[in-house]
Amino acid sequence: MFFANPFKLKKLGVLGMNKRNVYCIGEHNSRKQYPMVDNKLKTKVVAQEVNIAVPQLLGTVCMQSDVRNIEKILEGLNGFVIKPAQGSGGKGILVIVDRKDDFFFKPSGEHVTFRDIRQHISNILSGLYSLGGKPDVAMIEQLVQFDPIFEKYSFEGVPDIRIILYKGFPSMAMLRCSTKESDGKANLHQGAVGVGIDMATGKALYAVQHNHPIDKHPDTGYDFSALQIPHWKEMLRLSARCYDMTHLGYLGVDIVLDKYLGPLILELNARPGLAIQIANKTGILTRFDMIDTATLNQSVEERVEYSIKYFSDTEHDKTSNIK
């Protein structure tokens, strides 16, 4: 059949774009909180205030005239990331993994010079990567030394874990692995692989690329079934704490795993997408409905336990049985 049967999708609890906009975002996300999420610099400051682990901020460039001083900021740094504070969809992120004198190396092995870096920062400041072309701020962040466990599953990019929270309950998770096709980016519609993650164990459930199920990473060839995300419970706790920080009822939390520092919050998203359902082969609405019936005002620990208890499954229909 060419089209999915909408009634069956509804029965499976698949969340559609209209429902996401009207109910999830419209009803649960207050516009007032958006700047805290959309501006990564603000997110970082607030997160640090409440001791949520984030990649360390090494410096910011706010004005075109400061671009000249970039040598000073980068002095003695070998690996760092330059990103726009209000960028979206991974645009405008420059990752430097190594440095030899005045040559900086990107993960692909290409090198750039100070001139290129200044140019890139200048582009960020003039709003090339921000929504609506607003003037922006460039952030220079510590490079995440990503955990070798992910090396097998990622091509030239940091894989990140996206957890969707509904009213503060971690509801669904996926690992996003960049591929050659996605050009090191972790966006599913650009060809990255999405791996559904079991909420209780952190084990991989399914992997999809372009909405089609796959077993192995297309570039590295490793089988996803062996994948188990370390520090899983800590990640759930970290994500649940982001709700207390933002009070956004429908929130996407992006987490990276640092070899030395453990899970770090990379960014938050007030309008997380729906592809996570395909990677999990599960409609997210059944879980939202369960959360709606759960008691509110639970602590972080209680919410995480709830998710581990009820959202752990590999079968679609098991969740509805528990109900």
Place this chain on the structure above:
Amino acid sequence: MISRKYHAIAVATVIASIGLFLLYYKVQILGMPFMPDETKPVYRIEAKITFEGRNRPVHVSLALPDVEEGVHIISEDASSSGYGFTKAKTAQGVRAEWAKRRVTGPQTLYYTFELILHDISKVKNIEEKEQLPQESELLLDIPVGLQSAAKNLLKDVRWRSADPHSFTAQLIRDFSDKDPSQAVKILLAKSNISKQDMLYHMLRYEGLTVKKLNGLFLDDAHRNFHLIPLIEVLHKNKWQRYDLETGKIEKDKKFFVWRKGGHSIIDVTGAKNSKITFSVNKRHVPSRYLIDNKNIVKNSAILDFSLFTLPVSEQNAFRHMLLVPFGALMVVFLRVFVGIRTSGTFMPILIALAFMETTLVTGLIMFVLIVSIGLVIRSYLSTLNLLLVARISAVVIVVITIMSFMSILSFKLGIEEAMTITFFPMIILAWTIERMSILWEEEGAKEVLVQGGGSLFVAVCAYFVMSNPLIGHITFNFPEVLLILLGMIILMGRYSGYRLTELLRFKSFMD
């Protein structure tokens, strides 16, 4: 959550029912026809006189048309606040006269007719007893030095023609040629006579029975234009009209004669910068309503508040504006129910409006051409690394350049359709180019094609809805339909089901 949903549904229902009730009232109680084919066209001609007062008494005199056979005036109205108004019969025919003591600043006076036409072809065959022997013409109005040039030209034309009709057509062609002959150039440049008078005298010299006419073409809506001069020639008991630019006028073209002969159309004393322009629009009114009571409009509060009470030029502006909600409905529908991605939410409506002026195929070709050329140039601009506002402004200039270049080129090639390119909204085009080029850099050419194609698809759908004559008729005659649309759009805004494209996207759930 639930209550908000019902709130929205309630609001939408109330709004839509008000619209439906007004519609019902107009159709059933007032007898306005819902379908356009039960009607007769009513033409509304509006003369707009503007001038600037100089703190002196002002007297304005406007020549009113002698009503021809076949034309039936159903109402006329002079709107002029604070002016004394009379209709006077003078030696030059009926004139409308306004007067006021002490006028300062810019002033506007309107004179409006509403008329219907009887079957033109029948009227045309009516014998007119106007074959009076006319005084012989000696070309006295033409400067002496030019008379021989005129005579030579006539002789030349006589050779190239067979009868009065072909003679007139040939002479007009000589005068309106893009590259006129030497004789015509001299005649037009050196005599102080208008083209209409020149032709009039020359044709009379040739012994033809000729009349000068000034008037308006009734079909297609026009705003703020001037009277069109014509020449009418009698041959074999039939009058044939000639346009001074294009020659012979087909009989089925409806032309309203405002003025016959050479009297001045407007005299203004005591003011400066006086100007007169005309607007025409056409609407459809049921025939029985015309017979029963020409003024139902005046007697009903609802209709008295309708768009028909506006000056004609504003009515014509609303004709287009009222179609926009239908385009918006289409955009909402395709976004919410189908899930087509477009570049810029309402860009497709503006493109569709442009298509209505350019016609669909030409519009599509021109749009694709402008955007592709623009993308190529924009890709060069991106290497210059400009600030955003400067870059968009540069693209705007590029778009205007492309548009003018395409107009010139197509004019040279004789493709008249491409001249309508100016109807494209250039700022929107510039933003489209900018957005698409960013999309290209970030997401690749495929996404550009998806979104560009999506935008064009939505624009074409909106075009078909907006150019539908039935919809045009209904929105203009029943603007309360907008309330129904508003209700529908509010309801759609609460639709939370799946989009058609999502049924494809989530297909893997079916396995």
